[in-house]
Each structure stands twice: as structure tokens, then as C-alpha cells.
Amino acid sequence: MIEKNVVNGQWYETEQTIPVFNPATKELLGHVPSSSADDALRAVDAASDAFVTWSSLTADARADKIDAWYRLINEHRDEIADIMTREQGKPFVEALGEVDYGNQYVRWYAEEARRIYGETIPASVPGKRLFVEKEPVGVVAAITPWNFPAAMITRKLAPALAAGCTVVLKPSEETPFTALRLVELAEEAGIPAGVINVLTGDAATISGVWQAERRVRKITFTGSTAVGKLIMRQAADTIKKLSLELGGHAPFIVTENADIDKAVTQAIRSKFRNGGQACVATNRFYVQASVLDAFTEKFVAEVNKLKVGNGLDADSTIGPLINAKAVEKVKAHIDDAVAKGATILTGGTIDDSVGYFVTPTVLANVTEDMICMQEETFGPLAPISVFETLAEVIERANNTPYGLAAYAFSERIDEALLLGKKLEYGIVGLNDGAPSAAQAPFGGYKESGLGREGGVYGIEDYLEVKYLSLG
Incomplete structure (x- = not known):
């Protein structure tokens, strides 16, 4: 694993380092640099200088280099997935899936680089020509989380590079090795x-430099809403463009017209992917009274088939949580719910003696006053609540400051479309527990963020619109 940072093509170490552990075993994997404020400034200098030449390349030239990166990632997918499983914990097969999913963004934006179009506008007076052009915003600061250490990087870097921007990247100090390997492959692909x-280190120190620097024209961040609000406040001093993909509190609605088997299958995917450590993971289940027993029985049966263990074990389907703090949060949510009258149908066992493991847990008799129905758990906890009418469940589902993803299951097209229309979320999976795709916009309403990643929408936030009036 690479234990260095890179600025201007030079890989370097620092005297102060940060340890990185395997959450399944608590074993030390290695160390990465604790880069300084001076390092953060050097990174901006390098990105600013490189912007002059990178943004001047033809779209074809940039596209070819991004496509070469895509092909190298594909060639090294097993290696990257192995690194990811060791530092993040998810099962190896799931890590492979993330590498492939994230790499689809690289492929998409290699193609999208060639499709940044301007337009002409009819003039209102004779003798004028009005043009609109799109130009790269400049240096982009990308700050990425630990839970999807490959996909969160490719979703940000690929459109930035395609637009002609250059990047200063700070990955999470808990999962840095995936990021460093991806960037090494980008170098091999010929990206100058x-x-x-890439810098690892204290987030406040590094991001503080980038926020103060006027040459950093955009910040793209995935993480908690609290940190996103702080970034938004700090960015105001230099009026930076922002893309913020923040917290979620996803409802999963099962109506009496749902295909119960389909709903259960998709519920497992939505809730327990990455052990529930996903911003779009289902956080609360709402099941209509007439199908509550049928759904719950089948759902619990499928949850009981999940195997908790080290992600490198072939039979593991759920890995560890990322650290002790994550375990404590899940435990607190379970304890709160039980104290307020919830019943544990399965799971609830915590074993953090070797790694940070929590068995998938299903709760019944859940009410809105429980913490798990008000806050994002970010773990393998599935609370099930009952509802009577569509109007009721829509109101309850929307009664949150978050609006990233929601899921609704009904075989009646009118009912499904009504739910899709009324749910105040940026992403709605109708009979679909895994709606994310490289060609589609990913982002949320309300306090779940600003901007979109993916598709034609994802590159717009890396571009400035320039209007030219020719007399």
C-alpha cells in the first residue's frame, strides 16, 4: 500500500504520520502522512500551475487520458478491492462492485468531456451576435469520506478532469490507501x-488553507450535514462554488399493493449494503398495516441469512463498522428504541473484541419518538413502523430536515408515481433498492446537500457560463 502523499507529481513522506487500521481485526495496516498547512498550499500552487495547461488541452486529449485511467482501474480492480476491504471492511465482492460502479463515472465523464457545448442566442438588435461558452471553474478541492473510498473519489474527480479543472484531494484518514492507489493509476494513465x-492529514488544517485560497474556486464534499454547513459558511468568504452531498434519513415504504418478495429483496440491498454505512441506505421502514406481518416475517428470515465477518472471508456478507464510535452509535439507537417500547426481532448482538461487528438488527413496534426514526443510524439497524394511509406515510416520511434518498414499493403504477411525486427527496427508488447510476443525477433536497453528481448534471457544477456579445 502507498504510504505517501503526492503534490505536483512528487510523492513524499512526513515526519508526523497517521496510523490506519483494519476495522475487522483492529490490526495496523500502515501509516500515511500528516500533511501540513504548507503542504496544502503547495498543492494549490501545483494545481493552479497545472490548470493553465490542462484546461488548454482539447476535449479529445483530456478524454483520452481519462479513458486510459478507466482502463487501468479496470485492470487493477481486484487489487483496489482488496485494499478497500482491508481498510474499510466491506466484503470483497461488495468492494469489487464499488470499484466497478465508481469506474463507470470515469468512463462516463471520459465521454462527457467531448460534449461540453455552448450555444448562440438570437440578438435583439441588428449587427450583434450573442454566444454562450462554458469554461472550467478552476482549481477544485475535493474532500471525500471513508465509507465509499473509491466511488466518492471517481464521482468527483472524473467530471472535474473532464471539465478541464485540476484537483486538490483530501481523502478520509481512515481509508486513504484506496485513494492513493487510484491517483497513482491516474499518473500511469498520463494525467500530468x-x-x-493528494494530501492526508488534519481536516481543519488542510481545508482551512483551501478555504482561504482564492485560487480554489470550488469545493466538493461528501460527509455529514454538520460539517457541510461549516464548509458552506467558510466558503462564503471567497464565494466558492459548492457541491455538498450530505446526510440522509431514507424511508422505505411498503404499501399493501407491493410485491412483498421484491420489496424484501430490495430492502436487504438498500439497508445492509456496506453494513448500512451509506448515505442512501434505508434508515426507517414504513409498512402498511395489512401487509406488516407478511413483510416482517419474510424480511427477518432474509436478515437471518446474512453472515457477519471479515470482508476477506468468502462467506461474509456483512463486514465490520468503521470504528468504535460507529458501534457505540448503533448500540445507543438500539437501547433507546428498546427503552421506549421497541422489540428486537433479530440481532442486537455487538462483538467488538476483535473487530467492530454488529449483527444485523430488526426492530418492531417502532414509534416516531425513537432516535433511530429521527437520526441517521449509519449501521445495520432496521426499525419497522406501521402506517394506515398514503397521506399519513408521506407526511411522516417527509417530516425530516433531510432529503437525499427514499424508496417506495407498490405494483400499482398510479400509487407508485404518487409516492414518487410527493416524497421530498432528490432520489426516489420506485420498486428499486439500488437506483444510483453514473448517468443519473445523485444529490438531495433540503439539508442533504447542494448540486448533483452523475450524468450531464454532474459536470455542470465544474463549469462557469460565459456570455459573449459581439458587436
Whole structure:
């Protein structure tokens, strides 16, 4: 694993380092640099200088290099997935899926680089020509989380590079090795020195430099809503463009017209992917009274088939949580719910003696006053609540400051479309527990963020619109 940072094509170490552990075993994997404020400034210098040449390349030239990166990632997918499983914990098969999913963004934006179009506008007076052009915003600071250490990077870097921007990247200190390997492959693909610069270290120190720097024209961040609000406040001083993909509190609605078997299958995917450590993971289940027993019985049976263990074990389907704090949060949500009258139907066991393991847990008799129905758990906890009418469940589902993803299951097309229309979320999976795709916009309403990643929408946030009036 690479234990260095890179600025302007130069890989370097620091005297102070940060340890990285395997959450399944608590074993030390290695160390990464604790880069300084001076390093953060050097990264901006490098990205600013590289922007002059990278943004001047033809769209074809940039596209070819991004496509070469895509092909190298594909060639090294097993290696990247192995690194990810060791530092993040998810099962190896799931890590492979993330590498492939994230790489689809690289492929999409390699193609999208060639499709950044301008337009002409009819003039209102004779003798004028009005043009609109799109130009790269400049240096982009990308700050990525630990839960999807490959996909969160490719979703940000690929459109930035396609637009002609250069990047200073800070991955999570808990899962840095995936990021460093991806950037090394970008170098091998021919992406020039200074176009991508990577620093690990204290987030406040590094991001503080980038926020103060006027040459950093955009910040793209995935993480908690609380940190997103702080970034938004700090960015105001230099009026930076922002893309913020923040917390979620996804409802999963099962109506009496749902295909119960389909709903259960998709519920397992939505809730327990990455052990529930996903911003779009289902956080609360609402099941209509007439099908509550049928859904719950089948759902619990499928949950009981899940195997908790080290992600490198072939039979593991759920890995560890990322650290002790994550375990404590899940335990607190379970304890609160039980104290307020919820019943544990399965799971609830915590074993953090070797790794940070929590067995998938299903709760019944759940009410809105429980913490798990008000806050994002970010773990393998599935609370089930009952509802009577569509109007009731829509109101309850929307009664949150978050609006990232929601799921609704009904075989009646009118009912499904009504739910899709009324749910105040940026992503709605109708009979679909895994709606995310490289060609589609990913992002939320309300306090779940600003901007979109993916599709034609995802590159717009890396572009400035310039109007030219020719007399």
C-alpha cells in the first residue's frame, strides 16, 4: 500500500504520520502522512500551475487520458478491492462492485468531456451576435469520506478532469490507501503532474488553507450535514462554488399493493449494503398495516441469512463498522428504541473484541419518538413502523430536515408515481433498492446537500457560463 502523499507529481513522506487500521481485526495496516498547512498550499500552487495547461488541452486529449485511467482501474480492480476491504471492511465482492460502479463515472465523464457545448442566442438588435461558452471553474478541492473510498473519489474527480479543472484531494484518514492507489493509476494513465494532488492529514488544517485560497474556486464534499454547513459558511468568504452531498434519513415504504418478495429483496440491498454505512441506505421502514406481518416475517428470515465477518472471508456478507464510535452509535439507537417500547426481532448482538461487528438488527413496534426514526443510524439497524394511509406515510416520511434518498414499493403504477411525486427527496427508488447510476443525477433536497453528481448534471457544477456579445 502507498504510504505517501503526492503534490505536483512528487510523492513524499512526513515526519508526523497517521496510523490506519483494519476495522475487522483492529490490526495496523500502515501509516500515511500528516500533511501540513504548507503542504496544502503547495498543492494549490501545483494545481493552479497545472490548470493553465490542462484546461488548454482539447476535449479529445483530456478524454483520452481519462479513458486510459478507466482502463487501468479496470485492470487493477481486484487489487483496489482488496485494499478497500482491508481498510474499510466491506466484503470483497461488495468492494469489487464499488470499484466497478465508481469506474463507470470515469468512463462516463471520459465521454462527457467531448460534449461540453455552448450555444448562440438570437440578438435583439441588428449587427450583434450573442454566444454562450462554458469554461472550467478552476482549481477544485475535493474532500471525500471513508465509507465509499473509491466511488466518492471517481464521482468527483472524473467530471472535474473532464471539465478541464485540476484537483486538490483530501481523502478520509481512515481509508486513504484506496485513494492513493487510484491517483497513482491516474499518473500511469498520463494525467500530468499537478492535475491531481493528494494530501492526508488534519481536516481543519488542510481545508482551512483551501478555504482561504482564492485560487480554489470550488469545493466538493461528501460527509455529514454538520460539517457541510461549516464548509458552506467558510466558503462564503471567497464565494466558492459548492457541491455538498450530505446526510440522509431514507424511508422505505411498503404499501399493501407491493410485491412483498421484491420489496424484501430490495430492502436487504438498500439497508445492509456496506453494513448500512451509506448515505442512501434505508434508515426507517414504513409498512402498511395489512401487509406488516407478511413483510416482517419474510424480511427477518432474509436478515437471518446474512453472515457477519471479515470482508476477506468468502462467506461474509456483512463486514465490520468503521470504528468504535460507529458501534457505540448503533448500540445507543438500539437501547433507546428498546427503552421506549421497541422489540428486537433479530440481532442486537455487538462483538467488538476483535473487530467492530454488529449483527444485523430488526426492530418492531417502532414509534416516531425513537432516535433511530429521527437520526441517521449509519449501521445495520432496521426499525419497522406501521402506517394506515398514503397521506399519513408521506407526511411522516417527509417530516425530516433531510432529503437525499427514499424508496417506495407498490405494483400499482398510479400509487407508485404518487409516492414518487410527493416524497421530498432528490432520489426516489420506485420498486428499486439500488437506483444510483453514473448517468443519473445523485444529490438531495433540503439539508442533504447542494448540486448533483452523475450524468450531464454532474459536470455542470465544474463549469462557469460565459456570455459573449459581439458587436
